[in-house]
Amino acid sequence: MDKKGKVYIVGLGPGGRQQMTRRALEAIGDSQVILGYKVYTDLIEDLAEGKKVLASSMGRELERCKMAIDLAREGHNVSLVSSGDPGIYGMAGPFLELNSKETEPVEAEIIPGITAASMGAALLGAPLMHDMAIISLSDLLTPWEVIVKRLNLAAQGDFVTALYNPKSHGRPDYINQAREIFLEHRNPRTPVGIVRNAAREGEEITVTNLDELLSHEMDMFSVVIIGNSRSYIQAGKFITPRGYVL
Amino acid sequence: MDKKGKVYIVGLGPGGRQQMTRRALEAIGDSQVILGYKVYTDLIEDLAEGKKVLASSMGRELERCKMAIDLAREGHNVSLVSSGDPGIYGMAGPFLELNSKETEPVEAEIIPGITAASMGAALLGAPLMHDMAIISLSDLLTPWEVIVKRLNLAAQGDFVTALYNPKSHGRPDYINQAREIFLEHRNPRTPVGIVRNAAREGEEITVTNLDELLSHEMDMFSVVIIGNSRSYIQAGKFITPRGYVL
Numbered sequence: 041m042d043k044k045g046k047v048y049i050v051g052l053g054p055g056g057r058q059q060m061t062r063r064a065l066e067a068i069g070d071s072q073v074i075l076g077y078k079v080y081t082d083l084i085e086d087l088a089e090g091k092k093v094l095a096s097s098m099g100r101e102l103e104r105c106k107m108a109i110d111l112a113r114e115g116h117n118v119s120l121v122s123s124g125d126p127g128i129y130g131m132a133g134p135f136l137e138l139n140s141k142e143t144e145p146v147e148a149e150i151i152p153g154i155t156a157a158s159m160g161a162a163l164l165g166a167p168l169m170h171d172m173a174i175i176s177l178s179d180l181l182t183p184w185e186v187i188v189k190r191l192n193l194a195a196q197g198d199f200v201t202a203l204y205n206p207k208s209h210g211r212p213d214y215i216n217q218a219r220e221i222f223l224e225h226r227n228p229r230t231p232v233g234i235v236r237n238a239a240r241e242g243e244e245i246t247v248t249n250l251d252e253l254l255s256h257e258m259d260m261f262s263v264v265i266i267g268n269s270r271s272y273i274q275a276g277k278f279i280t281p282r283g284y285v286l
Numbered sequence: 287m288d289k290k291g292k293v294y295i296v297g298l299g300p301g302g303r304q305q306m307t308r309r310a311l312e313a314i315g316d317s318q319v320i321l322g323y324k325v326y327t328d329l330i331e332d333l334a335e336g337k338k339v340l341a342s343s344m345g346r347e348l349e350r351c352k353m354a355i356d357l358a359r360e361g362h363n364v365s366l367v368s369s370g371d372p373g374i375y376g377m378a379g380p381f382l383e384l385n386s387k388e389t390e391p392v393e394a395e396i397i398p399g400i401t402a403a404s405m406g407a408a409l410l411g412a413p414l415m416h417d418m419a420i421i422s423l424s425d426l427l428t429p430w431e432v433i434v435k436r437l438n439l440a441a442q443g444d445f446v447t448a449l450y451n452p453k454s455h456g457r458p459d460y461i462n463q464a465r466e467i468f469l470e471h472r473n474p475r476t477p478v479g480i481v482r483n484a485a486r487e488g489e490e491i492t493v494t495n496l497d498e499l500l501s502h503e504m505d506m507f508s509v510v511i512i513g514n515s516r517s518y519i520q521a522g523k524f525i526t527p528r529g530y531v532l
Contacts, residue, residue, distance in 0.1 A: 051404075053307065057308060058307065058308050058309040058312075059307050059308075059309055059398070060307060060308060061299065061304065061305050061306060061307055061400065062303060062304050062305070062306060062308075062311075063304040063305055065308075066304075101530065102530055102532065125400075125404045126408075127404055127407040127408050127412055127413075127414050127415070128404065128407075128414050128415075128418075129415065129416075129528070130415075132407075132408070132411075132412035132415070133412040133415030133525065133526065133527065133528045134528060134530050135412075136411055136412045136520075136523050136525050137412075137525055137527060137528075137530070137532060138532065139521075140411075140520040140521035140522075140523050140525065141520065141521075141532075145521055150407075150408040150409075150411075150412070151408065152305070152400045152404040152405050152407070152408040153400070153404075154307065154371075154398045154399070154400065155401075155404060158297075158371045158373055158374065158398040158399075158401060159398050161373040161374075161378075161396075161398070162372075162373050162378070162396040162397065162398040163396075165378075165382050165386075165396075166373055166378035166379040166381075166382045166383075166396070167373075168373050168374050169373070169374075169375065169376075169378070169379035170375075170428070171419070171420060171421045171422060171428075171433075171436050172374075172419070172420050173417070173418070173419045173420075173440075173445065174417060174418050174419075174420075175417045176417060180529075181528055181529030181530065182416070182417075182529055186444075187417075189443060190417050190443045190444075190445065193439040193440075193442060193443035193445075194419075194439075194443070196439060197435060197436045197439035197440070198432075198436075199419065199436065199439075274382075274386040274387065275385075275386035275387075275391055276386075277382050277386050279379065279382050279383055279386065280379065281379065281383060282375070282379045282380060282383075282427055283426075283427030283428055284347065284348055284380050284383070284427065286348065286383060286384065286387075
């Protein structure tokens with residue numbers, strides 16, 4: 041058999057069917073194998089009927105990428121799925137890092153999805169209406185000093201800032217440190233939004249401020265959005281003005 | 287008639303039908319009126335059959351928002367459409383700024399879309415795999431000094447940086463200044479991607495570097511992505527490593 045398969049690196053968006061793109065649905069439909077972290081393959085269980093689903097645990101990203109390349113070489117179309125946008129802290133990077141080093145890379149298509157910052161923002165109001173930074177507080181792959189440096193510069197530049205992976209069991213204190221850094225540059229009343237399990241079961245939407253941030257629950261499935269110096273809360277909505285004269 | 291309508295602020299994503307979400311399609315289907323900048327309403331002409339389409343020119347954002355509020359009060363469902371994600375430099379902000387000041391705000395739902403950085407990244411490779419900044423070079427609503435400050439801090443923090451509105455007739459020189467700022471902090475060989483008309487007619491994908499950036503065409507329908515100090519180009523793909531040990 042000479043026919044080679046293709047790897048789709050598919051962004052599922054926040055997880056519900058509603059926020060998936062047509063291209064993501066098509067790619068899954070065109071695949072014989074679905075590969076992904078179990079939490080994500082479970083989200084699309086109904087789309088996977090009749091397909092082989094290879095679910096694995098967190099932290100096996102490189103293994104999944106290699107498996108996808110091998111399966112494509114054997115002639116299968118494979119969807120490597122993850123939540124959000126695979127191009128933002130997702131599977132697109134490790135996949136291309138490996139695939140582009142192959143003598144003959146397999147055919148691949150990256151299918152963007154709605155990233156957590158976009159979905160979280162839509163649920164909170166319109167916090168991302170001005171220049172923004174996205175910073176992950178996970179130090180699994182990045183030294184904490186680099187993260188601290190970036191938090192400082194984002195705070196100093198008055199960037200609206202979305203924090204991914206704000207808290208986990210291994211590092212419950214990082215969000216506290218991030219908050220301290222922002223308090224050096226911004227008013228304690230600066231609006232902060234926390235969205236957990238956006239657009240899927242267990243969704244929680246919290247609008248608070250820097251001062252009170254730590255009294256709310258957060259985990260790896262949350263995104264935290266810190267406003268800039270002009271952000272405000274009105275009628276329950278977290279809004280960053282674009283600059284129009286109303 | 288007592289029944290009030292609803293306003294959907296709909297992100298079309300890059301423009302093709304493939305990258306729209308199911309929720310965006312539903313919202314348009316559920317609307318009697320489509321409001322938007324003509325370039326965007328044209329993108330969904332086929333979905334607007336039997337609906338009233340009110341297309342207006344650029345720069346009439348507040349007028350469109352007010353019209354949407356009025357139409358909803360009269361009982362119509364309205365889709366206020368724009369490309370990309372309405373929550374990122376889009377219509378979500380001005381709409382909520384106006385609506386939340388009303389004594390009785392109309393019902394509204396923000397439907398996120400694939401933003402230009404996500405789509406551009408997917409076409410270029412995987413440039414956004416690490417902490418990033420998004421900065422608009424448009425000074426219509428932001429003083430140029432604020433933009434310069436943010437460019438400096440993003441460059442200093444080694445953020446991957448996506449530039450929106452990189453160039454227009456009114457300010458052809460801003461991208462040159464942005465490039466100079468980045469050259470103070472990054473190697474001239476730092477990868478840069480330019481994506482014009484992503485995922486729609488006239489799509490152009492360019493992978494270049496800081497040194498050669500200015501020899502390529504850019505306009506208001508382009509997004510420019512500047513890599514961080516670890517970004518590289520391999521097999522034609524622009525990749526920012528996430529930090530995995532391969």
